Amino acid sequence: MDKESIKDFIAKRVAKELKDGDVVNLGIGLPTLVANYIPKGLDITLQSENGFVGLGPAPEPGKEQKDVVNAGGQPVSIHAGGAFFDSSVSFGIIRGGHVNATILGALQVDEKGNLANWKIPGKMVPGMGGAMDLVVGAKKVIVAMEHTAKGSPKILKQCNLPLTAAGEVNLIITEMGVIEVTGQGLLLKEINPEFSIEEVQKATEAALIISEDLKQMEV
Amino acid sequence: MAKVVSIEEAIAKVHDGMTVMVGGFLGCGNPHKIIDALIEKGVKDLTLICNDTSFPDNGIGKMVVAKQFKKIIVSHIGTNPETGRQMNTGETEVVLVPQGTLAEQVRAGGSGLGGFLTPTGVGTEVEAGKQKIEIDGKTYLLELPLRADVALIAGSKVDKKGNIYYNGATRNFNALMAPAADLVIVEAEELVEVGEIHPNDVMTPGIFVDCIVGGEK
Numbered sequence: 317m318d319k320e321s322i323k324d325f326i327a328k329r330v331a332k333e334l335k336d337g338d339v340v341n342l343g344i345g346l347p348t349l350v351a352n353y354i355p356k357g358l359d360i361t362l363q364s365e366n367g368f369v370g371l372g373p374a375p376e377p378g379k380e381q382k383d384v385v386n387a388g389g390q391p392v393s394i395h396a397g398g399a400f401f402d403s404s405v406s407f408g409i410i411r412g413g414h415v416n417a418t419i420l421g422a423l424q425v426d427e428k429g430n431l432a433n434w435k436i437p438g439k440m441v442p443g444m445g446g447a448m449d450l451v452v453g454a455k456k457v458i459v460a461m462e463h464t465a466k467g468s469p470k471i472l473k474q475c476n477l478p479l480t481a482a483g484e485v486n487l488i489i490t491e492m493g494v495i496e497v498t499g500q501g502l503l504l505k506e507i508n509p510e511f512s513i514e515e516v517q518k519a520t521e522a523a524l525i526i527s528e529d530l531k532q533m534e535v
Numbered sequence: 536m537a538k539v540v541s542i543e544e545a546i547a548k549v550h551d552g553m554t555v556m557v558g559g560f561l562g563c564g565n566p567h568k569i570i571d572a573l574i575e576k577g578v579k580d581l582t583l584i585c586n587d588t589s590f591p592d593n594g595i596g597k598m599v600v601a602k603q604f605k606k607i608i609v610s611h612i613g614t615n616p617e618t619g620r621q622m623n624t625g626e627t628e629v630v631l632v633p634q635g636t637l638a639e640q641v642r643a644g645g646s647g648l649g650g651f652l653t654p655t656g657v658g659t660e661v662e663a664g665k666q667k668i669e670i671d672g673k674t675y676l677l678e679l680p681l682r683a684d685v686a687l688i689a690g691s692k693v694d695k696k697g698n699i700y701y702n703g704a705t706r707n708f709n710a711l712m713a714p715a716a717d718l719v720i721v722e723a724e725e726l727v728e729v730g731e732i733h734p735n736d737v738m739t740p741g742i743f744v745d746c747i748v749g750g751e752k
Contacts, residue, residue, distance in 0.1 A: 365634065366560040366563070366707055367560070367704045367707045368703075368704055382563070383564075383691070384703045384704055387560075388561070389561035389563065389614065400703060400706060401706065402638075402706045402707060403634070403635075403638035403707045403711060404639060404642045404711050406635075406707075407638050410635060411635055411653065411655065441612070442611060442612060442619075443587075443609065443610055444610060444631060444633050445587075445611040445634050446610070446633070448635075448636075448655045448656055449633050449635035452654050452655045452656075453635075453655070479659045481657075
C-alpha cells in the first residue's frame with residue numbers, strides 16, 4: 317500500500333468503531349479522513365473544539381464562510397441541527413464526558429496507554445491545543461496512525477517524549493492491526509492479513525498479547 | 536456614557552507592558568482592525584493571553600512577527616513558526632496551556648472564582664508546580680484564574696450599549712474574555728442601534744464592554 321491508501325485503510329477501519337448516536341471529535345490529519353467513511357445510516361455528530369457540534373464537510377469553492385472554520389482554521393460547514401458555543405462550553409463537553417470517542421494521531425503510544433503527541437523537545441513544539449483535554453475527557457480514545465515512523469516503532473514499552481496524557485488510550489488502529497490497551501498489556505485483536513504476527517511484533521517495541529480470537533482486519 | 540469611539544482613542548489606553556487578552560481561534564474571531572492599529576502604534580513588551588498565535592500573516596500572528604510580546608500564554612503555536620523561533624532563541628517567553636484549561640482560567644478570572652480543579656494534565660509536564668487534589672479517588676490539578684489589563688475582542692454585531700452577537704464559530708474565547716479584563720474593547724463587524732439585537736440573541740451583555748470601535752459599513 318502507498319502512503320495515501322494506508323491512511324484511507326486506517327481511517328476506514330476506525331470508522332467501524334463508531335456507533336449510532338455518538339458524538340465524536342476527529343483530530344487534524346489522518347483522523348479527519350474518518351469522516352469520509354462513516355457507515356451510512358449511522359447518526360454521528362462531529363464536535364469541533366473551536367466551538368460547535370454538527371461539523372460538516374468543506375464547502376464548494378466560493379461558498380466558504382469566514383466564520384465557519386474547523387479547529388485547524390480550514391473552511392467547513394455546519395449541518396442543520398448543529399450548534400455553536402464558546403470555548404468554555406466546548407471543553408465542558410469534552411471534559412464532561414459528552415464526547416463518546418476522540419480519534420487522534422500519536423508520535424508515541426505505550427503499553428500502559430500513555431500517549432505522546434504534542435512535543436519533541438528541541439525540535440518541534442506546536443503545543444497541545446485541545447489534545448490533553450480530549451484524551452482525558454472522551455469516553456473512548458482511539459489512536460489512529462501508521463504503525464511505525466520510517467521503520468522505527470511508535471508503539472513502545474514506555475513513551476520517552478513528553479506525555480499528552482497518562483493511561484488514557486483505549487485502542488490503537490494501524491495498517492497492521494487493531495490493538496486494545498488492557499490491564500495486562502497490549503492485546504492484538506485483529507491483524508491485517510498482509511502481515512504475519514511476527515512482522516507485527518517486530519514493528520512493535522512493546523510485547524503483544526495475541527488474542528485467542530485473533531480476527532482478520534477488515535475495512 | 537458613549538462607548539463608541541475611534542480605534543485611535545481606544546488603543547490610546549493600551550500601553551507598553553500591559554497584559555492583553557485577544558479573542559479568536561486561528562484568526563477566526565480576532566479583532567483584526569485593532570491588531571493592525573496596535574502594530575502601527577508599536578506598543579511593546581505586552582503579555583498575550585490568546586488561544587493560539589494564528590498564522591504569521593493573519594490576525595494576532597502579525598503582532599508576534601512585529602515582536603510586540605515579551606510573554607505569550609496560548610495553547611498552540613504550531614501554525615506560526617515565528618512564535619517557535621522566538622521561543623527557541625529566548626526572545627519571548629512562551630507558556631503552553633491545554634486549551635480547555637486556558638478557556639476555564641479565563642472564565643474563572645471573569646467570574647470571581649479563585650480557581651478550579653481539572654483532570655487535564657495529570658501525569659504530564661503540565662502538572663509541574665501545581666497543587667494536586669484528590670476528590671472521590673480521582674486526581675485533579677488546581678488551576679488558577681487569569682485576568683488581563685485589556686481584552687481585545689471581536690463581535691459580528693454590536694449595539695451602541697456594547698451588547699454582542701457572535702456569528703458562527705467566532706464566539707470561541709471572545710465571550711469568555713469580555714468579563715475577564717479591566718478594560719474591554721470590542722471591534723464591531725457591524726455596529727447597530729440599541730434594540731436591533733434582540734435580548735434573546737445577546738451573547739455578551741454590554742455591561743462588560745467599555746469601548747466599541749469599527750462597524751463602518
